[in-house]
Amino acid sequence: MKLKFTKMHGAGNDFIVIDATAAPIELSPAQWQRLADRRFGIGADQILVVQKPSAEGCDFKYRIFNNDGSEVEQCGNGARAFVKFVTDKGLTDKTSIRVETMKGVIAPRLEADGSITVDMGAPRLDPSEVPFDAAHLSGWAEGDDPAWPLEVAGKTVFVSVVSMGNPHAVQVVDNVDTAPVGEIGPLIEHHARFPARVNAGFMQVLDRHHIRLRVHERGAGETLACGTGACAAVVAGIRRGLLDSPVRVSARGGDLSVAWEGLGQSVFLSGPAVTVFEGEVEL
Numbered sequence: 001m002k003l004k005f006t007k008m009h010g011a012g013n014d015f016i017v018i019d020a021t022a023a024p025i026e027l028s029p030a031q032w033q034r035l036a037d038r039r040f041g042i043g044a045d046q047i048l049v050v051q052k053p054s055a056e057g058c059d060f061k062y063r064i065f066n067n068d069g070s071e072v073e074q075c076g077n078g079a080r081a082f083v084k085f086v087t088d089k090g091l092t093d094k095t096s097i098r099v100e101t102m103k104g105v106i107a108p109r110l111e112a113d114g115s116i117t118v119d120m121g122a123p124r125l126d127p128s129e130v131p132f133d134a135a136h137l138s139g140w141a142e143g144d145d146p147a148w149p150l151e152v153a154g155k156t157v158f159v160s161v162v163s164m165g166n167p168h169a170v171q172v173v174d175n176v177d178t179a180p181v182g183e184i185g186p187l188i189e190h191h192a193r194f195p196a197r198v199n200a201g202f203m204q205v206l207d208r209h210h211i212r213l214r215v216h217e218r219g220a221g222e223t224l225a226c227g228t229g230a231c232a233a234v235v236a237g238i239r240r241g242l243l244d245s246p247v248r249v250s251a252r253g254g255d256l257s258v259a260w261e262g263l264g265q266s267v268f269l270s271g272p273a274v275t276v277f278e279g280e281v282e283l
C-alpha cells in the first residue's frame with residue numbers, strides 16, 4: 001500500500017502529516033514507530049493524521065503519534081503544521097478552524113500575515129488531572145511557589161505539573177545549555193509519580209517576558225521545540241511569579257510566543273509552520 005505524506009516542522013519539531021480525510025488509516029503502534037524511525041523509516045518526532053471530525057461543531061479530527069508509536073492527546077507545534085497543511089491542500093477555506101483531538105477541542109487560526117495562533121484551551125493544574133501522584137505529599141502546601149518536590153537520581157528537583165491535554169513537568173534551571181536534560185529528562189519521563197509518563201521541561205528565565213526552554217518529550221526524546229511544553233512552562237512561570245504574559249519562548253529550533261491571562265483562561269500559542277517536502281512511502 002502506497003502512503004502519501006507531507007514532511008513539516010514547527011520551529012524544528014518535525015512531523016509526518018497524513019491526509020486521512022478520504023479514508024481513515026489504522027496502523028499498529030509498531031507500524032507508526034517504523035514510519036517515524038529516523039533510520040528505518042521517514043523519520044519524525046510525531047506523526048499527525050488528519051481525519052473527518054466525529055464531534056459536533058468541529059471541522060477536523062487530528063490524531064497524534066509520538067516517535068515511539070504511542071498515541072497522545074495534544075501537540076502544540078503540530079496544531080500549527082496542521083493548519084498550514086489543511087489550508088495548502090485546499091481541505092478547508094476557513095482561517096479559524098475547530099479541531100477535535102484525543103482530549104478536547106483546539107482552535108487554531110491562520111492570521112492575515114500568514115502566522116498561526118492556536119487557542120490551546122485552559123491548562124489543568126490539579127495533579128490528579130496531569131496525572132501526577134502527589135499522595136505522598138499530602139502535607140505539602142503548594143503555597144506561593146507551586147512546584148512539587150520530585151526525587152530524581154538521588155536529588156530533589158522542584159517541578160510544576162501542568163496538563164495541556166498532555167502531561168508536563170517543568171523545572172527552572174540557571175542555564176538550559178548546561179541543564180542535565182539528557183541525563184534526567186528520561187528519568188522524569190518514566191518516573192513512577194507520572195503514571196502516563198510525562199514531558200520534562202527545563203526553563204531558564206531571561207526576563208519577565210522571555211525564557212529559553214528545552215524539553216525532553218514523552219515518547220520522542222529531546223526535540224528542538226515543544227509547543228505544549230512552551231505553554232506549560234509559561235503557565236508554570238506565571239504561577240511562580242517569574243513571568244508576565246505574553247512570553248517569548250526561545251527553543252533550540254526557533255522562537256514561539258505564548259500568552260495566558262490566568263486561571264480558567266486559554267493559553268494561546270503562536271509560531272512558525274513550514275512544509276519541507278512531499279513524499280510517498282510503501283507500507
Ligand SMILES: N[C@H](CCC[C@H](N)C(=O)O)C(=O)O
Pocket residue numbers: 013045046066072073074075076077078166167199217218219220223225226227228229
Ligand atoms: N511528546 C508529547 C506530544 C507532542 C508534543 C509536542 N511536540 C508539542 O509541540 O506540543 C507527549 O507525549 O505528550
